[in-house]
Every structure is written in C-alpha cells, then in structure tokens.
Amino acid sequence: MLSKVSKDWLGAGFVTVLGLAILIFVPILFDLFEVLQMTKYVVLSLFVLSLAYIWGFGGILSFGQAGFFGLGGYVFAVAAINMGQTTVPFLIAIGACALFAAALGYFMFYGRLNDVYLGVVTLVVTLILWKLINHTAGPEYIIGKARLGGFNGIPSIPIMTLPWRPGQEMEPAQMFQYFMAILIAVYVLLHALIKSKFGRVAISIRENEVRTGLLGYDVRFYKLCIFSIGGAIGGAAGAMWASYQTFVDPNIFSLEWSAKCLIWVMAGGVGTLFGPIVGVLALEYLSFQLGQTELINNLIVLGTILIFLVLLLPKGLFPTARDLVVKVWRRRGGSTGKGSP
Amino acid sequence: MTAERAILTTSRLTMRFGGVVAVDQVDFTLKTGELRCLIGPNGAGKSTFFKCLTGQLKPTAGSILFADRELSGKNTHDIVRQGIGIKTQVPNLFDGLPARENIALSARQRHSQKRSEEITDEMLELIRITALAHREVGSLAHGERQLIELAMVLAGQPRLVLLDEPAAGMTAEERGRLASALRDLAGRMSLIVVEHDMQFIKDIATEITVFHRGRVFIEGDVAEIMAHHEVQEIYLGKEADGAA
Numbered sequence: 001m002l003s004k005v006s007k008d009w010l011g012a013g014f015v016t017v018l019g020l021a022i023l024i025f026v027p028i029l030f031d032l033f034e035v036l037q038m039t040k041y042v043v044l045s046l047f048v049l050s051l052a053y054i055w056g057f058g059g060i061l062s063f064g065q066a067g068f069f070g071l072g073g074y075v076f077a078v079a080a081i082n083m084g085q086t087t088v089p090f091l092i093a094i095g096a097c098a099l100f101a102a103a104l105g106y107f108m109f110y111g112r113l114n115d116v117y118l119g120v121v122t123l124v125v126t127l128i129l130w131k132l133i134n135h136t137a138g139p140e141y142i143i144g145k146a147r148l149g150g151f152n153g154i155p156s157i158p159i160m161t162l163p164w165r166p167g168q169e170m171e172p173a174q175m176f177q178y179f180m181a182i183l184i185a186v187y188v189l190l191h192a193l194i195k196s197k198f199g200r201v202a203i204s205i206r207e208n209e210v211r212t213g214l215l216g217y218d219v220r221f222y223k224l225c226i227f228s229i230g231g232a233i234g235g236a237a238g239a240m241w242a243s244y245q246t247f248v249d250p251n252i253f254s255l256e257w258s259a260k261c262l263i264w265v266m267a268g269g270v271g272t273l274f275g276p277i278v279g280v281l282a283l284e285y286l287s288f289q290l291g292q293t294e295l296i297n298n299l300i301v302l303g304t305i306l307i308f309l310v311l312l313l314p315k316g317l318f319p320t321a322r323d324l325v326v327k328v329w330r331r332r333g334g335s336t337g338k339g340s341p
Numbered sequence: 342m343t344a345e346r347a348i349l350t351t352s353r354l355t356m357r358f359g360g361v362v363a364v365d366q367v368d369f370t371l372k373t374g375e376l377r378c379l380i381g382p383n384g385a386g387k388s389t390f391f392k393c394l395t396g397q398l399k400p401t402a403g404s405i406l407f408a409d410r411e412l413s414g415k416n417t418h419d420i421v422r423q424g425i426g427i428k429t430q431v432p433n434l435f436d437g438l439p440a441r442e443n444i445a446l447s448a449r450q451r452h453s454q455k456r457s458e459e460i461t462d463e464m465l466e467l468i469r470i471t472a473l474a475h476r477e478v479g480s481l482a483h484g485e486r487q488l489i490e491l492a493m494v495l496a497g498q499p500r501l502v503l504l505d506e507p508a509a510g511m512t513a514e515e516r517g518r519l520a521s522a523l524r525d526l527a528g529r530m531s532l533i534v535v536e537h538d539m540q541f542i543k544d545i546a547t548e549i550t551v552f553h554r555g556r557v558f559i560e561g562d563v564a565e566i567m568a569h570h571e572v573q574e575i576y577l578g579k580e581a582d583g584a585a
Binding site for chain 1: 395397416417418421422426427429433434435436437438442446447449450451454493497
C-alpha cells in the first residue's frame with residue numbers, strides 16, 4: 001500500500017525522471033536542428049506552465065499571459081544588452097514580471113474583480129503593452145545601450161551565457177539542457193507548492209471562493225500570490241524565448257500568444273501540470289508539420305482539431321489518457337490513487 | 342458568570358439595498374453558550390442578517406459587537422478568524438474534493454497538518470458521517486451535504502456558529518442526528534439557527550427570535566412564541582396550533 005506522500009509524488013516523480021532522461025539523451029541522440037526545435041518546445045512548455053498553474057490550480061483565467069511573456073523578453077533583452085551577461089538579467093526579468101503581476105493583481109483582486117472581468121482586464125493590459133512597445137520606434141526610446149526599436153523589435157539579444165562563466169555563450173546543446181533543467185525545477189517546485197497548505201487553499205479557491213473566505217482564508221492575498229507566481233514563470237519563459245531567438249518584437253505581446261497559451265492548456269487538460277506540456281508538444285509539432293506541407297492553412301486544421309478536442313475530450317488529452325489507464329488498471333485488479341502530475 | 346455574558350450584540354444594525362431595507366435597526370443579543378432560533382417568513386431578513394454578521398455584506402449602519410470587538414466593516418476572513426462560522430442556506434462546499442478534505446481545509450486554517458487531521462476525525466465522528474469521508478461531496482445527497490458543511494464549520498472551532506436552515510432537505514434520521522449534535526454543542530459554543538421546521542426547533546431550542554420585515558418582531562421561549570396569536574397567524578399557520 002502506497003503512503004499518501006508516495007501517491008502524491010508518484011506521477012510527478014515519473015515526469016521528473018522522464019524530463020531528466022530527455023535532458024541527458026536528446027543532445028546525444030538528435031542533430032543540431034532537432035535540438036534547437038526541441039529547445040523551442042521547452043521554452044513554450046515553461047510558458048504554458050505559467051497559465052496551467054494559475055488557471056488549473058488557482059482558478060484565475062488570465063487572457064493576457066502573453067503580457068508577462070513579452071515583458072520578460074523585453075526586460076531580459078534590455079538588461080542583457082547593457083550588462084553583457086545573462087544570469088542577472090534573467091533574474092531581473094523574473095523579478096520584474098513578478099512585481100508587475102503583483103501590482104496588477106493587487107488592483108484586480110483587492111478590487112474584487114472576478115471571472116470575465118478579470119479576463120478582460122488581463123487581455124486589455126497585454127494589448128496596451130503591445131501598443132506601447134509598438135510606439136517606441138524613435139531614437140529617444142533607448143535604455144542604456146538597448147534601443148527598444150518599436151515595431152522593429154530588439155535584435156542581437158545575447159544568447160544565454162554560462163552562469164559560472166558569464167563571458168561564455170552556451171552551445172545549443174547546453175542551452176537545451178539549461179532550459180530543460182529550469183523546466184524540470186519549475187515543474188517540481190509547482191508540484192510541491194500544490195501539495196502544500198498554500199496549494200490546497202489555492203485549489204479550494206478554484207473550487208469555491210466564497211466558502212474559502214468563510215473558512216477564514218484571505219482569498220485576495222492567496223490569489224495575488226498565485227498570480228504573481230504565474231507572472232514570474234511567464235517572465236522567465238519570455239526571457240528564455242528572447243535569448244533563444246536573439247530577437248524580440250512587440251508581437252510577443254499579441255493576442256495570438258495569449259490565445260495559443262489558453263488553447264495549449266485546454267487541449268492538454270486544465271488542472272494538471274503535465275497535460276498542458278503535452279498540449280504544447282502535440283499542437284506545436286502538428287503546426288510545424290502542417291506548415292511544412294503548405295497544402296492547407298494550419299490554423300484551420302488546428303481550429304478544427306480544437307473543436308473536436310473540446311467536444312470529444314472536454315477534460316483534455318492528458319486527463320483522458322490518465323483516466324483510461326486507471327480504468328484499465330482497476331479492471332485488471334490493481335488499485336491506484338489519482339495524482340495530479 | 343461567563344455563560345450570562347453576551348457574546349454577540351448588534352445595535353441598530355441596518356442593511357439597505359437601494360430603497361429596500363432588508364435589515365432594519367436590529368438590536369439583538371446572544372448570550373455565551375446560548376442556542377437561539379430565528380424564525381420568520383421568506384424575505385424577513387434572516388439570511389441578510391447572517392451575511393452582515395459574517396462580513397459578506399457591509400452593513401449600511403449600526404454596530405456588531407462580538408466578544409467585545411467591533412466587527413462592522415471588517416472583511417469576512419477577519420471575522421471568521423475572530424470565531425464566527427456559518428453554514429449557509431444552500432450547502433457551500435468544495436464539490437470536487439472528498440468530504441474529508443473539505444473538513445480538513447477548515448481545521449488547517451488554525452492548526453498544523455497533524456492536528457487538523459485529528460480534528461477532522463473528531464468532526465466526522467461527532468456528526469456521524471465517517472462513512473462519507475472519502476466520497477466526493479459533489480456526488481452526495483442534499484442532506485449529506487448539509488451534514489458535511491456543518492462538520493466543516495465546526496472544524497474551524499468557532500465560538501459562534503450561524504446555521505441557515507440546517508435541516509432543510511434532510512431525512513428524518515439525518516434530522517435526528519443533527520438535532521442531537523446541536524444539543525450537544527449548545528453550551529460549548531453559541532449557536533444561532535434559522536429554521537422553518539417548528540418540530541425541529543422544539544427539539545433543539547428554548548429561545549426564539551421572530552424576524553419580520555427586517556426587524557425583530559418578538560423574542561421569547563418556545564412555548565410563549567408558539568402560543569403567540571400574531572406569530573401563529575402570520576408565520577406558523579394553522580399547523581402550529583397542533584404543534585404548540
């Protein structure tokens with residue numbers, strides 16, 4: 001009989017081991033182009049975790065997660081260009097996004113904004129950032145050595161440097177492993193947070209906000225913390241994206257990124273951490289393959305797939321597959337607890 | 342003597358919604374350890390009164406003194422931490438979670454993980470719902486949900502418990518279980534129970550407050566209220582004659 005702690009960590013442990021295996025073996029088994037392609041998926045997986053956590057485990061549906069993604073990218077770009085290394089700028093980007101989320105969250109949650117209003121505010125703030133950055137094309141918009149560049153964006157952003165040797169840029173394989181290690185660490189930390197008292201209260205807020213308040217928990221404060229954590233993760237992903245692309249432009253704030261993030265979470269499964277990562281991998285890989293064929297607009301195909309997913313697998317890909325496995329396992333006489341990897 | 346001290350006093354408590362006065366200058370006092378029933382027709386202001394006491398609604402005027410502290414204008418979580426728990430009219434639970442976790446979440450607000458598990462076990466036993474511990478509450482019957490919500494509220498170890506129609510939708514057996522639990526609790530904590538079922542009220546209470554049009558219409562012991570002609574006529578109907 002498994003103990004409660006073992007059950008809680010069974011799924012997460014499996015995902016972590018899988019992640020470590022990918023971290024070690026992908027650079028050995030795949031060529032440079034494929035490693036670069038997979039690095040992109042790793043960054044987007046971290047991005048999707050930011051929404052998977054706040055929506056799935058805190059009940060906060062943000063339509064503007066791209067705001068943190070973009071802000072992280074821009075803050076990192078400006079700091080890295082000025083500092084000539086990337087470790088401190090990376091931390092600055094995370095901190096700036098957490099603070100921005102906390103400031104925005106303060107007005108939303110202490111102002112008792114909920115449901116659709118929260119979605120509208122987050123979306124509008126992201127679009128304001130998009131507009132704002134688009135209007136910084138003039139030469140006066142320069143921070144230290146970094147020109148914001150308006151709609152042209154910021155080119156020549158430094159590639160991630162080794163934390164212990166700030167002058168040395170990472171090789172593609174090293175960058176993949178670095179990003180993968182960050183993704184695994186964030187996944188494990190989020191899982192631990194979900195299993196803590198803080199996480200249980202966050203889930204209770206998702207389930208029933210009024211009752212949570214009536215049990216003596218300050219719902220506003222908890223939501224503020226959840227939102228800030230999501231902002232920090234989104235910012236980290238944005239910084240990694242900017243460094244991976246060595247370029248960032250205002251489109252990072254666009255509705256398309258926010259919508260994609262929502263779709264990945266929905267497709268993978270709201271209420272899990274691993275599901276949305278599956279959503280990213282499945283839909284981005286499909287999108288990539290469709291883009292190569294040029295036979296049909298890939299957005300039409302993806303839209304159709306999404307409709308079928310919502311209609312046929314409303315729980316999402318991962319929870320459906322997990323429930324199926326549990327069902328088969330039980331039929332064969334085994335018993336298992338449902339974890340939340 | 343502590344038992345005679347007032348734990349809750351409202352003075353001229355008023356709650357207006359535009360032109361509608363839902364609670365109208367209510368002066369109400371509850372002694373420590375007392376079990377009081379509130380009765381009154383729908384729209385009399387009983388639930389609104391409860392919402393004012395728990396901070397879900399900010400009163401338009403008046404004061405709420407709980408254990409010598411002013412609560413008026415405070416946030417819900419602050420009020421609950423002072424020691425007020427509420428079981429709402431429609432069971433307010435975490436439907437996606439098992440009953441045990443619902444109750445533990447309440448205890449965990451004040452206690453360590455280990456202690457909250459112990460309190461959860463005690464509450465499951467007290468309300469006699471141990472068999473439901475691992476059932477997801479969203480799949481339970483209304484009466485069972487009522488009992489789980491009561492256990493959840495008690496797990497927060499409040500000094501004053503507000504119960505809004507706790508017996509609604511319960512079977513006779515569940516109702517008996519609830520009445521017995523409430524009788525056990527009276528004295529150890531203070532309780533205010535909003536209820537329409539007069540037989541249930543007779544089973545649990547000695548004192549009754551009648552609300553009418555947002556005001557306290559009359560207060561007295563069960564026999565006195567049930568014999569009161571106007572109360573019978575307006576609120577209890579003819580059935581009450583037999584019950585009284």
